[in-house]
Amino acid sequence: xxxxxxxGPSSAGPSVLDDPGRRERRLAELRRxxxxxxxxxxxxxxxxxxxxxxxxxxxxxxxxQREYLERRGELAGELRRACRELxxxxxxVNAAIALAVASP
Amino acid sequence: MTDPAAPDAGPPAGGxxxxxxxxxxxxxxxxxxxxxxxxxxxxxxGLQAAAEAWQDRLERIRLLDSEPLPAPQWSDGDAGxxxxxxxxxxxxxxVRSRTLADALVSAAEGYGRAERSAEFLAGVSGVWLGHAxxxxxxxxxxxxxxxLTGGTIAWLLAGxxxxxxxxxxxxPAGGWFAGSPRVLTNPLLPAAVRVLASSVDDLAAGLTAVxxxxxxxxxxxxxxxxxxxxxxxxxxxxxRPFGLLRETSVTVARAGRPVAxxxxxxxxxxxxxxxxAVRGGPQVRVERYGSAExxxxxxxxxxxxxxxxxxxxxxxxxxxxxxxxxxxxxxxYRAVVAAMREAGxxxxxxxxxxxxxQGGLIASQxxxxxxxxxVMVATFGAPNGQVSVPDGLVVVATEHLDDLVPxxxxxxxxxxxxxxxxxxxxxxxxxxxDQALPAHExxxxxxxxxxxxxxxxxRLRDFRAAMATMLGGSPGxxxxxxxxxxxx
Numbered sequence: 001x002x003x004x005x006x007x008g009p010s011s012a013g014p015s016v017l018d019d020p021g022r023r024e025r026r027l028a029e030l031r032r033x034x035x036x037x038x039x040x041x042x043x044x045x046x047x048x049x050x051x052x053x054x055x056x057x058x059x060x061x062x063x064x065q066r067e068y069l070e071r072r073g074e075l076a077g078e079l080r081r082a083c084r085e086l087x088x089x090x091x092x093v094n095a096a097i098a099l100a101v102a103s104p
Numbered sequence: 105m106t107d108p109a110a111p112d113a114g115p116p117a118g119g120x121x122x123x124x125x126x127x128x129x130x131x132x133x134x135x136x137x138x139x140x141x142x143x144x145x146x147x148x149x150g151l152q153a154a155a156e157a158w159q160d161r162l163e164r165i166r167l168l169d170s171e172p173l174p175a176p177q178w179s180d181g182d183a184g185x186x187x188x189x190x191x192x193x194x195x196x197x198x199v200r201s202r203t204l205a206d207a208l209v210s211a212a213e214g215y216g217r218a219e220r221s222a223e224f225l226a227g228v229s230g231v232w233l234g235h236a237x238x239x240x241x242x243x244x245x246x247x248x249x250x251x252l253t254g255g256t257i258a259w260l261l262a263g264x265x266x267x268x269x270x271x272x273x274x275x276p277a278g279g280w281f282a283g284s285p286r287v288l289t290n291p292l293l294p295a296a297v298r299v300l301a302s303s304v305d306d307l308a309a310g311l312t313a314v315x316x317x318x319x320x321x322x323x324x325x326x327x328x329x330x331x332x333x334x335x336x337x338x339x340x341x342x343x344r345p346f347g348l349l350r351e352t353s354v355t356v357a358r359a360g361r362p363v364a365x366x367x368x369x370x371x372x373x374x375x376x377x378x379x380x381a382v383r384g385g386p387q388v389r390v391e392r393y394g395s396a397e398x399x400x401x402x403x404x405x406x407x408x409x410x411x412x413x414x415x416x417x418x419x420x421x422x423x424x425x426x427x428x429x430x431x432x433x434x435x436x437y438r439a440v441v442a443a444m445r446e447a448g449x450x451x452x453x454x455x456x457x458x459x460x461x462q463g464g465l466i467a468s469q470x471x472x473x474x475x476x477x478x479v480m481v482a483t484f485g486a487p488n489g490q491v492s493v494p495d496g497l498v499v500v501a502t503e504h505l506d507d508l509v510p511x512x513x514x515x516x517x518x519x520x521x522x523x524x525x526x527x528x529x530x531x532x533x534x535x536x537x538d539q540a541l542p543a544h545e546x547x548x549x550x551x552x553x554x555x556x557x558x559x560x561x562x563r564l565r566d567f568r569a570a571m572a573t574m575l576g577g578s579p580g581x582x583x584x585x586x587x588x589x590x591x592x
Contacts, residue, residue, distance in 0.1 A: 029168055033183075036165045040158060044194075047154060051147070064211075068204070075151075075200040082158075082193035089186035096183070 027100050034093045041086040048079040125531075126555060127505075129216060131523035131563050137212035139525075139561035145212070146562045148205035155198030162191055289535050289543050291528055294511035298489075332490055332514035336430035348413040349423045353590040354435045356442045358583050359386040365582035367393050367575040368402065370557035370568050371502070374482050375550040378460045379406035379584065386584035387420045387463070388440055390447040393580035399453045400574050403470075405440055407461030407485075407546065419587045420462060428465050429487065429513070437466050439587025441475060447583055449476055454574055456480040460546050461509055464488055464501070471497060480570065481522075484549035487513030495521065500567050502552055504529050506543040523563050527552050 051072075126139040137145075166172075166187055178185040343349040368374050368391075379389050389404040408425055410418035419435035428434035449455060455478045459467035464486020471478035472493045481499040485507050493499055499522035503510040506528050516524070529543045529552070536542045556564050 026171070029170060033165055033168050036161065036168070040161050040165070043154075044158060047151060051151070068207070071200065071204055075197060075204065078193050078196040078200060082190050082197060085186045085190035085193055088181070089183045089190060092181055092183035092186060095181075 023100055023103065027097065030093055030097045030100065034090060034097065037086055037090050037093065041083055041090065044079060044086065045083050048076060048083060051076050051079065125527065126552070126559055126561070127526040128561050128563065129219075129524050129526075131521060137208075137215060139556075139559040139564065141208060141212065143560035143562065145205050145208040147560075148201045148208065151201040152198055152205060155194050155201060158194045159191065159198070162187065162194065166191075288508065288541060289506040289530050291505040294505065294508050297508055298511035298513075298515055332429055332512075333431055336426050337432060339426055340430055340432060343413065343426075347415075349426050350415050351423060351427055351433060351435055352415060354419045354439045354442070354587050355590055356388075356439050356446060356585050356587045358446065359586045360584060362581045362583040364579050365391050366579050367391075367577065368571065370571075371482065371500070371553035371564070372550065372557045373553075374402075374404070374458045375460070375484055375502075375546065375553035377402075378404045378458060378463060378484070378546060380546060381407040381409040381420065381461070383409045383418055385409070386586045387436070388443045388585040388587070389582060390443060390449070390585060391580055391582045392448070393575040393578065399448070399450065400576070401444075401447075401449050401453055401455045402575070403440070403444060403449075403455060403457050403467070405436075405457070405459035405463030405466050407459075407463050415589065417588050419589050425462050425465075428462060428469065431469070434466065435589055436462060436587065437469055439585075440466050440470060443585035443587065444470075444476060447585070451475075452477055454479045456482070456571060456574065458482045459486060460484045460549060461486060461544065465491070465513070468493060468499070471499070479574065480567070482567070484546070484553070485509050485544050487511070489513040489516030493522070497521075498567060498570060499523065500525060500564070502527075502549060502556070504543040504548065504552070506530050507548075508541055509544045523567075525552070525556060525564070527555070 128137065128139050128142055166184075169184070173182065173184050175184065175188070178188075340349055368377060377389055377391075379386050381387075385406075387406040387409065391402040391404075392399050393402075394400040406420060408420055408422070410416055410421035413422050415421075415423065419439050421435070424434035424436040428437060444455075453476070455476050457467035457471050457478050457480070459465070460483075464483030465488045467481055467483055468486065468488040468491040470476065471481045472491050474494065478493075478497065481493065481497065482502075483499075484502045485504060486501065487510055488501065489510065490513055501510075501522050502525045505526050529548050539545060542548065557568070559565075
């Protein structure tokens, strides 16, 4: 992972881990990103959970209702996908933080 | 765009098992739909806005990365790749929520358009039919006299032969209504009565040979100069020479001492606190909240307690019903105004008016008069569709689809800002046989009020929130008032 992650040597020149000052700045930035990603992920997760029950039963004829609920399910799926992607991003940021902290 | 809901949104309620469904319309919106559907549309619009905000937040997070890896170097487990995936998903959320919200709004607006067109056409047909009947009335009467006379004699003779007196001849009709309770609670009947109530003036115009275009232009469908109000005034003009539907002066007195009361929290509370229509009982309840200097008031007005067309001591009677529709100084209206003054309502104090049936009509008229600082109105089963209240006033009118009484107010003003909540009480439940108009009963409206409190519909939620802001959370005082006709 480290060879592709931004904290590593992403281009020619010294790695961020080699420079203590730069590493601290990078760590602070990563922690800030982690906080913001968590907050965003939690907000989206909250909306996803509130969207799950569809209280539209009995309001329409069945064909329209079925189609609507199908589309609504796709919308909920999209929200779930956003949460999963943010989880992955958080995992990557956590790994980068761990790597930076562990480096001498 | 292929709307998932628009092709077959259908009637928003009314099927078997849907007696709990609320249909919400008005309030400056052209949509007509169930409260659940409108709440769903509001949720999706909120989600659409949220998705845009999430995109902004994610972009800010992305920009925090001072050493981003170029996209071509992304691979599994890379934060840049996941962030991009999240951006794509959130973009999809925005697009899908907008599409779904548009579909719901389109369906609700389509139903609203269809309903308004049907109402307009029914109104025009009513005007034409009323006018035509008026023009033809002399000939119809002449033609009908022999048949009516023969039929009446045959009916009386049949009754006598069956051992009933002339007074008992009406019993079969009453028995038929008792045996067919669905007749008076069929939603088609209020719809027809609404048109008929608005067409009585056209019948009169036809009788007096006023040309149809003139009658149409002056009536409810046109300038609104003629209509239910004119018709009611005509009824008063005909009845009063016979000593019926007469108005008198009224007096009010407080019934008992003021007691402590907590502020109402929703429509259920408002409906529950409306005085029951009991002959001789208090008809008005007044509650005061707020500080000693700045009061906020709730005025609850009961429905008709006396149905006799003659004059009794009860101002909440048939005379007040007709006089109120005619806007001709109903005794109940004057009693409410007097009770409010006696209770101490100051001109600048904010007032929430609440009423059932005749009480709802009076509540709307007090609001329309501008005599007090009415800021909110909640009515239940009131024939107040044609009462024009000042702009900006928050009005929620609750009408049961199977209740005849709101229809007596005629075809409602389509441009009014009032929110109308409709429900068919007996869509799936059996109709009680021991009540003439069970869907008009206050107890039925109390149940609807509780359903409205449980509704996520934004306008109903806003009303409850505005009420809480206006009244605050501290206890206040409550007094009951009884109006009497003087000289009886």
